[in-house]
Amino acid sequence: MTTAITPSFTSRLPNVGTTIFTVMSALAAEHKAVNLGQGFPDFACDPKLVDAVTSAMQAGHNQYPPMTGVPALRQAVSAKIAGLHGKIYQPDSEITITAGATQAIITAILAIVHPGDEVIVLEPCYDSYVPNIELAGGVVVRVPLTPGTFRPDFAKISAAITSKTRAILINTPHNPSATVWSRSEMLALQNLLAPTNILLISDEVYEHMVFDGQPHESASRFPGLAARAFVVSSFGKTFHVTGWKVGTVVAPAALTAEFRKVHQFNVFTVNTPVQHALAAYLGDPAPYVNLPAFYSAKRDLFRAGLASTRFKLLPSQGSYFQCVDISEVSDLNEADFCQWLTREVGVAAIPLSAFYGNGFDQRVVRFCFAKKDETLELALERLKKL
DSSP states (O other), X not given: OOOOOOOOOOOSSTTOOSOHHHHHHHHHHHTTOEEOSSOOOSSOOOHHHHHHHHHHHHTTOOSOOOTTOOHHHHHHHHHHHHHHHSOOOOHHHHEEEESHHHHHHHHHHHHHOOTTOEEEEEESOOTTHHHHHHHTTOEEEEEEOOTXXXXXXXXXXXXXXXXXXXXXXXXXXXXXXXXXXXXXXXXHHHHHHTTSXXXXXXXXXXXXXXXXXXXXXXXXXXXHHHTTEEEEEEHHHHTTOGGGOOEEEEOOHHHHHHHHHHHHHHTOOOOHHHHHHHHHHTTOOHHHXXXXXXXXXXXXXXXXXXXXXXXXXXOOOBTTEEEXXXXXXXXXOHHHHHHHIIIIISEEOEEGGGGSTTOOXXXXXXXXXXXXXXXXXXXXXXXXXX
């Protein structure tokens, strides 16, 4: 009898294993811990949005939509950006509906990065960026954000630029640090890139979670950035429906044309009834206009509870994350502390070292406060024992 053997092959991503989010969520489930690790809400979305999806299905919107996205949704996105940021993107040639922001980012990278091209990432960074660049054959150039404050260091960014630099990836509001780029920082980036042909991928999935009366300084607001940028957004993050995996990319027509060449062959289209529902739902701006107040209340509840612990709270300017310094709580490194916290205290967090290529450990971990108040209060009750 012949033994069947699976042929061996060389991995495209030899250094990639299971993500820290999957690992910590599994550990949280095993130990019945409060999962403040992975970034998703544990509360329901607006029932009106679910009703809108049901209505779209019942209306027969169940077949392939246009590859670029349902026209009504692209028009609604155009109107929303114009109202918020004063930039008009043409629905037909500059807006594409994607299967979430993660797909949007890899599609943009595959569209513009050739083998050997360099792409700058600012660490700590979201875990999909580096594998995306590697799959495109690009060379990852890691530039650290300033430790402690996580603000961009433009001298270091400038020093990293070479004749091979194809693009730079930025993320504001920032995951994992909850830092929000200021207008002066966006202008500094615009000035730095002005004499170059470097493209920009601006990950803005937490755009509607900016606190304390500060604006979200989208790349769309700055002509010198908008002209070279793919701006990525997420309906899943904004409307508490992360499992729906629907996002958008807006970019100048020439960039959008290249983006769509890849988009049509990796997903082609995105969930039809959900697109129709989102188009209808966007008719009322209140859900995203009121989102900063909604999440800042949760942030303030969580921060007030943590104030009685030995954690040192870092600023949380945006997103739905709160980072804390663990130096006065434990001598463990970040990863071991998160494992211990999940097993022994019953609360899951994420080590910031997981967002660095070299595992840089600065004794900081990240909590997610996109949870019901009772979930946060249960976590705080446990954390106050520290």
